[in-house]
Amino acid sequence: MTCKEAERLVIPYINDELTDEELKEFLEHTQTCSDCMEELEIYFTIEAGIMQLDSETGNYNIKGALDAALEQSRQRLQFIQLIKIARYAVSTVCVMALVITVLLQCRIWLQLGLLG
Numbered sequence: 001m002t003c004k005e006a007e008r009l010v011i012p013y014i015n016d017e018l019t020d021e022e023l024k025e026f027l028e029h030t031q032t033c034s035d036c037m038e039e040l041e042i043y044f045t046i047e048a049g050i051m052q053l054d055s056e057t058g059n060y061n062i063k064g065a066l067d068a069a070l071e072q073s074r075q076r077l078q079f080i081q082l083i084k085i086a087r088y089a090v091s092t093v094c095v096m097a098l099v100i101t102v103l104l105q106c107r108i109w110l111q112l113g114l115l116g
Contacts, residue, residue, distance in 0.1 A: 001029040006036040010043045013073075024077055027070070041066060 006029045012018050013026055030037045041063075048062045109115045 001025045003029075003033060003036055006030060006033065007039055010036075010040050011047075013040070014044055014047050020077065020080055023073055027073055027077070030070075044069070 006026060009018060009022060009026045013023070018026060030040055044066045045062050048065055052062075106115065
């Protein structure tokens with residue numbers, strides 16, 4: 001991902017509008033690019049500040065809020081990866097069970113003389 005693409009995704013990231021793939025690429029890029037991370041911090045500070053002024057929450061730990069949002073995004077991606085791995089494992093077990101069932105059925109048919 002280029003810096004220009006990452007900059008284009010800053011506001012959608014803040015508004016939680018990125019797809020999982022875009023989120024993954026965006027987080028990877030901002031971890032390695034200090035300019036894009038700074039851009040994210042600036043926009044996040046502005047957005048969070050405006051929202052806090054509107055809601056009058058009194059919580060002004062914007063840096064902590066950004067860190068929490070980034071960590072939550074990373075955890076979301078880890079959870080999605082875990083689900084993909086679990087789905088693959090379950091599919092593999094199902095296919096293996098089907099193959100074993102067919103092989104056992106063929107063995108029964110051989111014993112009964114139904115197969116050649």
